[in-house]
Amino acid sequence: MEIASSQKITTFLMFEGDAEEAMTFYVSLFDDAEVVHITRYGAGGPGKEGSVQHATFSLAGQQFMCVDSPAQHDFTFTPSMSLFVQCANEAEIDRLFAALAERGTELMPLGQYGFSPRFGWVNDRFGVSWQLNLPA
Structure with missing residues (x-):
């Protein structure tokens, strides 16, 4: 018997200030692409005002999430992913x-x-x- 699951796995991209620029660039490259939702940091938030607190976009039917992390990290993306x-x-x-x-x-x-x-x-x-x- 197969049990239906509501679990969904989504690729998550964490940026440090250019999430919206990256998301807009990616959406411009593919025909079936759109920004689905975007929430921005406000004046009192931990992130820079107006930067991406959380966004969802789709490319060719595949959903992605992205954020502008207010924290600096010693890592970035790696080609292994x-x-x-x-x-x-x-x-x-x-x-x-x-x-x-x-x-x-x-x-x-x-x-x-x-x-x-x-x-x-x-x-x-x-x-x-x-x-x-x-x-x-």
């Missing part, structure tokens, strides 16, 4: 890679790597890691 995007065609992979690599770091330039006819891996300007793949 990345967002993997199956691209529909060469134009899409080229467009996404160019946009995400701008002011970012290319970990694996777009190319043929044996496991894929066209693949690239990049850390974007916010430190989030993206793997872009064009399936065979």
Whole structure:
């Protein structure tokens, strides 16, 4: 007997001041994307007034959460956790890679790597890691 669960797992991105800029950038890259909800810190809150206390956005039907943490941390994003995007065609992979690599770091330039006819891996300007793949 299968028991229905209300549990849901959502990717959570923690920024230190540029959550809204990152979220807006990501939503601009994908067709089926939107900011679902955003709550901002007020004048008396622990975070900078107007910064993102909590936001939810979706990319291609997948929901993500993000915040601007008021606390400084000794860590940031790591490529060991990345967002993997199956691209529909060469134009899409080229467009996404160019946009995400701008002011970012290319970990694996777009190319043929044996496991894929066209693949690239990049850390974007916010430190989030993206793997872009064009399936065979």
